[in-house]
Amino acid sequence: MTTTLITADQLFRKVDHVVPAVEWATMADDVNAIMRLKAERNAVILAHNYMRPEIFHGISDIVGDSLALAREATTVEADVIVLAGVHFMAETAKLLNPSKTVLIPDLRSGCSLAESITAEDVRELRRQHPGVPVVTYVNTSAAVKAESDICCTSGNAVSVIESLGVPEVIMIPDQYLARNIAAQTGVDMIIWPGACEVHEQFTAAEVRALRDEYPGVTVLAHPECPPEVVAEADFAGSTAQMSDFVASRRASMVALVTECSMSANLAGAHPEVEFIGMCRLCPHMQRITLKGIRTALETGRHEISVDPAIADRARLAVERMLAV
DSSP states (O other), X not given: XXXXXXXXXXXXXXXXXXXXXXXXXXXXXHHHHHHXXXXXXXXXXXXXXXXXXXXXXXXXXXXXXXXXXXXXXXXXXXXXXXXXXXXXXXXXXXXXXXXXXXXXXXXXXXOTTGGGOOHHHHHHHHHHSTTOOEEEESSSOHHHHHTOSEEEOTTTXXXXXXXXXXXXXXXXXXXHHXXXXXHHHXXXXXXXXXXXXXXXXXXXXXXXXXXXXSTTOEEEEOTTSOHHHHHHSSEEOOHHXXXXXXXXXXXXXXXXXXXXXXXXXXXXXXXXXEEEOOEEOOTTGGGOOHHHHHHHHHHOOSBOOOOHHHHXXXXXXXXXXXXX
16 A cells, blocks of 8 residues: 655645745755655654754654653654654663664764763762662763663653652752752752753843743743742743643743743744743754754664663663653
8 A cells, every 4th residue: 555645845834833935945855855764764753842843843753852752762663763852862762662773863962961970970979879769860871871770851850759759869960950859859869060051051030031021921941940040930841841831821921941942843833822032052952954864764874772781771760760
């Protein structure tokens, strides 16, 4: 049976609120090639909420935050997974799908949090704090996950911490997420001094100035922001929780204190909401492009692999998270 491919012209209906027609026309060749290649390779594209609108709303099959992508990665039936996100996300997809081919379009798509800590750092923390469980943010390498007891995301960190039933944890590597979660749970945190290079740039003064300029604006902040920024916001949560907030609360004017593409993607889904620009671009996420995805599907680059000795232990930490 012949499968009818969705064309770039048809997909434009999904992005016409956020991508000008003249710009989409320059993307049509890559979009059509990607749709064809997905069918030929039996491939799916998993796209993080920080992807550009032409990827997020256009050629992706599954979208979400890192938790949603981790969960969905366990259910896909395709032979090939293209991860439109950063390297640790592709590693996590590979951990959960060891028999599948997992590709990332650009190896430079890294993460300041993942680069802030090593497996040896985790072993040293354990030596300094024997018996204290290690909770590791998914924004880390597989090698770091392998040294951990359980993983978490910004969306489920509270649930993961509370599931342990202990008064103290080692929470790595995001110092701001750890402080924000400590305030919510009352659990003592042994903190590593890592930070997201995007979210650590925001300040409380910026939020206050925004409110002065746009009276009535609803401010949503990511918990990777410093605690004083989160304190100024109306709501703090993961990118998926932000999306749910916008969909359910129907605020007429919203400012997202997070990566810029998030606002563009929500604007595409909610044209009735006015989104006020207060954002920073993640240079790593921006390296994922249509052309890169097309090349990945055409050539099979860049394939993700994880040392089996590391993968087994890292997978256990991720699976414990998914079980919470």
